Amino acid sequence: MNKLTTIESHFLQQQKLYPEVNHEVTDLLHDVAFAAKLVRREVVRAGLADILGLAGTTNVQGEEVKKLDLFANEKIISAIGQHGRFALMGSEENDSVIVPPKNDTGNYVLLFDPLDGSSNIDVNVSVGTIFSIYRIKSDDPGKASLDDCLQKGAEQIAAGYVIYGSSVVMVYTTGHGVHGFTYDPTIGEFLLSHENIVTPERGKYYSANEGSWHEFNEGTKRFLDYLKEEDKATGRPYSTRYIGSFVADFHRNLLTGGVFIYPATKKHKNGKLRLMYEANPMAFICEQAGGRATDGERRILDIQPEELHQRTPLYIGSKHDVLIAEEFEQGKR
Ligand code: AHM
Ligand code: MG
Numbered sequence: 205m206n207k208l209t210t211i212e213s214h215f216l217q218q219q220k221l222y223p224e225v226n227h228e229v230t231d232l233l234h235d236v237a238f239a240a241k242l243v244r245r246e247v248v249r250a251g252l253a254d255i256l257g258l259a260g261t262t263n264v265q266g267e268e269v270k271k272l273d274l275f276a277n278e279k280i281i282s283a284i285g286q287h288g289r290f291a292l293m294g295s296e297e298n299d300s301v302i303v304p305p306k307n308d309t310g311n312y313v314l315l316f317d318p319l320d321g322s323s324n325i326d327v328n329v330s331v332g333t334i335f336s337i338y339r340i341k342s343d344d345p346g347k348a349s350l351d352d353c354l355q356k357g358a359e360q361i362a363a364g365y366v367i368y369g370s371s372v373v374m375v376y377t378t379g380h381g382v383h384g385f386t387y388d389p390t391i392g393e394f395l396l397s398h399e400n401i402v403t404p405e406r407g408k409y410y411s412a413n414e415g416s417w418h419e420f421n422e423g424t425k426r427f428l429d430y431l432k433e434e435d436k437a438t439g440r441p442y443s444t445r446y447i448g449s450f451v452a453d454f455h456r457n458l459l460t461g462g463v464f465i466y467p468a469t470k471k472h473k474n475g476k477l478r479l480m481y482e483a484n485p486m487a488f489i490c491e492q493a494g495g496r497a498t499d500g501e502r503r504i505l506d507i508q509p510e511e512l513h514q515r516t517p518l519y520i521g522s523k524h525d526v527l528i529a530e531e532f533e534q535g536k537r
Pocket of ligand 2: 296317319321482
């Protein structure tokens with residue numbers, strides 16, 4: 205039988221191998237994995253909301269039923285915030301930075317999207333939690349400010365996501381490869397299932413919301429047309445796969461190879477996805493797995509953020525495919 209590796213023992217292995225992955229960092233990751241278990245517990249029961257009480261109403265026990273994304277947000281803030289390891293937190297669900305209790309002891313900042321793709325929950329489609337960790341710039345956690353949150357993605361010390369799908373998988377990186385763990389509900393542990401994920405150099409899938417065709421610019425349209433042309437030498441046509449849940453689309457493309465695009469459109473002039481909560485953590489993971497992530501011109505991880513909820517166009521996935529997307533976006537093809 206294979207030796208089982210829990211996520212906690214994997215964190216400790218990383219701690220032994222890499223000096224910058226110190227016990228503070230592994231404690232933070234441990235907190236995130238724990239919070240993910242709490243969110244999972246509710247997500248897998250989402251279909252029961254109709255029976256136990258619709259969101260916004262009271263359930264049979266007379267308790268108020270919260271919308272799952274708000275529930276996930278509150279759980280993550282309370283489960284992680286209470287340990288005093290983070291000076292500040294930022295969530296896609298909160299307009300401004302969150303100051304956790306005991307914030308004067310934490311040297312780190314946590315940015316997260318508690319339940320990405322939450323509009324898919326009612327139809328039983330996979331959703332996910334995405335997170336990103338930075339070290340504060342000053343030596344005094346009590347003085348941490350918005351500036352400590354607005355760091356370039358290249359400064360992340362760890363990032364990851366949890367996908368609540370047919371199984372629950374947590375994927376993370378500390379800058380030393382990308383590792384995936386599948387949750388075993390019988391023992392309540394995430395177990396190593398995808399060691400050192402390497403994404404294919406070139407994929408066979410593309411993921412884009414082509415319903416927005418008339419809102420795309422000419423470069424995006426030409427790129428999508430190119431992917432659909434037949435050319436055996438370059439493996440075209442590619443197949444379309446679009447779930448509309450970023451974590452799920454990203455996770456599939458990471459494992460099988462492919463390119464996900466959410467470009468600037470007439471409706472979403474700066475793209476739809478958030479730089480700090482979605483693009484940066486996934487770009488860090490993607491690059492660590494050998495892929496590429498840009499806004500069509502710039503490396504995502506090099507963008508200096510100006511505000512917490514900033515949006516960005518996003519081209520992410522297999523290196524070769526993202527490079528071609530950029531050439532179309534830049535009018536070179
Ligand atoms: P949300 O933050 O409102 O959940 O939106 C993010 C989601 C992503 O999960 C997904 O990639 C994208 O929106 C889909 O957008 P669209 O429906 O425009 O294709
Ligand atoms: Mg989101």
